[in-house]
Amino acid sequence: MKHYLAGKARSLEDALAVMEARLADMGFTLAQYNWLNPVPGVWSVHVKAVQCPALFANGKGICREAALASAYGEFLERLLTGYFYGDYALPCEQLAYAFVPNETIRTPEEAWRRLPASLQQLWSAGEAMTPAKHLPDLSCCHQPIRCVPLQPMHRAEEAIEVPWNVLMNCYGSNGLCAGNTEREAQIQGLSEIFERWVRQQIIQRNLCLPEVPASVWSRSEAVTAAKRALSNLGIEISIRDASLGEGYPVIAIILYEVDKGRAFVSFGAHPIMQVAIERTLTEAFQGRRLDDLSVYQPPSDDLAWVQSWENLELHFIDASGQFHWHFFSTQADLPWRPWGVELECSLEAQWQYLLTCLDRLQQPLYGATYALEDFYACRLIAPGMSEVFPPWELQENNQNDGCALRHHLYEFDGSRGWCQGLMDLMDEQGWAPHQSVASTIGLLAGDASGWRGEKMIDLQLRAALALQDDDLVEMLLPQAKQLAQGDRLREGAWHFISCARQGEDLAALAPALRILYGQAALALGQSMVQGQAWHGLQLGDALLSDPLHQALIETHPGSRRRI
Numbered sequence: 001m002k003h004y005l006a007g008k009a010r011s012l013e014d015a016l017a018v019m020e021a022r023l024a025d026m027g028f029t030l031a032q033y034n035w036l037n038p039v040p041g042v043w044s045v046h047v048k049a050v051q052c053p054a055l056f057a058n059g060k061g062i063c064r065e066a067a068l069a070s071a072y073g074e075f076l077e078r079l080l081t082g083y084f085y086g087d088y089a090l091p092c093e094q095l096a097y098a099f100v101p102n103e104t105i106r107t108p109e110e111a112w113r114r115l116p117a118s119l120q121q122l123w124s125a126g127e128a129m130t131p132a133k134h135l136p137d138l139s140c141c142h143q144p145i146r147c148v149p150l151q152p153m154h155r156a157e158e159a160i161e162v163p164w165n166v167l168m169n170c171y172g173s174n175g176l177c178a179g180n181t182e183r184e185a186q187i188q189g190l191s192e193i194f195e196r197w198v199r200q201q202i203i204q205r206n207l208c209l210p211e212v213p214a215s216v217w218s219r220s221e222a223v224t225a226a227k228r229a230l231s232n233l234g235i236e237i238s239i240r241d242a243s244l245g246e247g248y249p250v251i252a253i254i255l256y257e258v259d260k261g262r263a264f265v266s267f268g269a270h271p272i273m274q275v276a277i278e279r280t281l282t283e284a285f286q287g288r289r290l291d292d293l294s295v296y297q298p299p300s301d302d303l304a305w306v307q308s309w310e311n312l313e314l315h316f317i318d319a320s321g322q323f324h325w326h327f328f329s330t331q332a333d334l335p336w337r338p339w340g341v342e343l344e345c346s347l348e349a350q351w352q353y354l355l356t357c358l359d360r361l362q363q364p365l366y367g368a369t370y371a372l373e374d375f376y377a378c379r380l381i382a383p384g385m386s387e388v389f390p391p392w393e394l395q396e397n398n399q400n401d402g403c404a405l406r407h408h409l410y411e412f413d414g415s416r417g418w419c420q421g422l423m424d425l426m427d428e429q430g431w432a433p434h435q436s437v438a439s440t441i442g443l444l445a446g447d448a449s450g451w452r453g454e455k456m457i458d459l460q461l462r463a464a465l466a467l468q469d470d471d472l473v474e475m476l477l478p479q480a481k482q483l484a485q486g487d488r489l490r491e492g493a494w495h496f497i498s499c500a501r502q503g504e505d506l507a508a509l510a511p512a513l514r515i516l517y518g519q520a521a522l523a524l525g526q527s528m529v530q531g532q533a534w535h536g537l538q539l540g541d542a543l544l545s546d547p548l549h550q551a552l553i554e555t556h557p558g559s560r561r562r563i
Helices: 012-025 064-080 108-113 117-123 164-171 182-205 221-232 273-284 309-318 347-361 399-410 416-429 437-441 456-466 470-483 488-501 506-517 519-529 547-555
Strands: 030-039 042-049 056-061 104-106 145-152 160-163 176-179 235-241 250-257 262-269 366-372 375-381
Touching: 012 064, 012 375, 030 064, 030 221, 042 064, 042 273, 056 064, 056 273, 064 176, 064 366, 064 375, 104 108, 104 160, 108 145, 108 160, 145 164, 145 375, 160 164, 164 375, 164 399, 176 182, 182 250, 182 262, 182 309, 182 347, 182 366, 182 375, 221 235, 221 273, 235 273, 250 273, 262 273, 399 416, 399 437, 416 456, 437 456, 456 470, 456 488, 470 488, 488 506, 488 519, 506 519
Parallel strands: none
Antiparallel strands: 030 042, 042 056, 104 145, 145 160, 145 366, 176 375, 235 250, 250 262, 366 375
C-alpha cells in the first residue's frame, strides 16, 4: 500500500524511487545518519554523499519515509541550484558552468547596469555600489562574473540576471526548493519565503500571536500524538496562528521546557494549515534529541537585541535567536482567523492562494526551474521580502573578501616582502582573530590538512615569526594560545614557542609536549622555532590540493569529467 502526504503529487514510495534514481544518475550515493524519532509523528535524518561528505542535507517528516524524502529533496535542490558549491573555490575555467547550466557571464559593470533601478537601489542599500569590488563571488573570485537568469513568476516584470554573489550574500538558501513537479517545488519555496518573512515581521513588530483552536490542530493525528507524548516528557507546546491576520500561510509553535525554564519557537508554512502545523512541529525537532535541547533559551527582555539584524540572522542560521517576553503572552495582538485551502485541493489552488497573499504585499517574485528528468528544483527570490541577510552586507561584510587572501596565498614565495604583504592585507581587511582561514578563502580542508583549524590569529602569528618581529609575536602569542584551546596541534605548538621564548630547555620539554599534545604539535612547534613558519600548510599551487576539496570539485555537475 502506497502512502500519500497532503500537498504532494507522488506517493512517498514513488517519490523516493525517483530521487534515488536521479541521485544514482548523478553519481551520488547518500549515507544516512542520526535517525531520530523522539516522539510519535516526528522523524528526522541526516544524509551525506559518500563521494564527498561535505555535501549533506537534513530531512524531517511525520514518518520515516517522509523524513528521508525530505532529506533527498534538499540534497538534490542544493545540488541542482548550485548552492552546494557557492562557499568554495572552484576551477571555474575548467567547468562547463560554475553554478547553473544557463548562467550568463558578464563584466561586473554590465551585470549591474542590466538590473532594474529598483533592484540596484535595494541591493546597494542606497549607497554607491562598486560592481568590480562587490559583485565577484568567492568561488571564481575573478572577472567576469556569473549571473543567474530569473523569470518573473507573478507580476508583469522583466526577466533579470542576478549576480551569484548577490544571491549568496542576501538570500542564502531561502527560496530554494524541490518537488515531484515544478509547481510542487514552487509551493514549497514560496511557503518558506513567507515563513521567514513573517517571523521577521513578528520579531520586529514585537507581536503576540493568537492560539490555534484545539478543534483545528487536533484534526492531525500526528500532531495530537506528538503533543501528548511531549507533555508526558515535560515539554508543553502552544500552537499559534502566525498569519498576521492577513491569511499568510504560517504557523508558530512554542515549546516550553518546563524543568529548565527555557523555550523554543519553531515556524512552518504551507497553504494547507494542517500541513503547516505538521511541518512546524517536525522542524522543531529536526536533528535534535530530547536530552540535548541546548538551542532552547529563556525569553529576553532586551527588545533592542531581539529586533537587531544580528539576532534575526541567528534565527535563520541555526534557530538560536531569541524572542521577547511579550511573544509568549496569552493576550494576542491579532485575532484568530481561519486561513488556507482545503486538505485535498489541487497544487494549482495552493499556488494561487500563495500568489493572492503576495498580491496583498504588491510583491514581485522571480524564479528559475532546473529539471532533472522527472524531478524539479527551483530558486525563488522576492526582492525586498526574502532577504535573510541585510543588503548592506554586500559592501560591509561581503563573502568575497576572502578572494584577496586566497590570491595572496596562491602567490606564496616565503620572502620577507610576501610576509609583510600578508600582514598588510590582514590589517586592511580586519578579519576577526577567531575566523577560519579555510572558510574565508573557500577551501574545503580535510582532517589531515594543515589548514583545518587554522585561524586568522594563527596566520598572523606565523607571519610575525617569519618576519622575526619580536614585539608583534609577543602581542599575538597570548591570544593565539587562548583561541587554540581544544586544538591539540596549535595549542601544543604555541606552548612550545612560548617556552622557547622564555629560554626553557626545549629538549627536556619535548617528551612532555609529545605526551600532552602529540607528535604533530611537537613537530610544528620545533619547525617554527627553527624558522620554518609555514610548516604544515599547503601554499602556492598546492593551496587547493587537499583530497577533500578535490573530491568536492569532482562531484560538481559541471565538471567536464562528468559530462
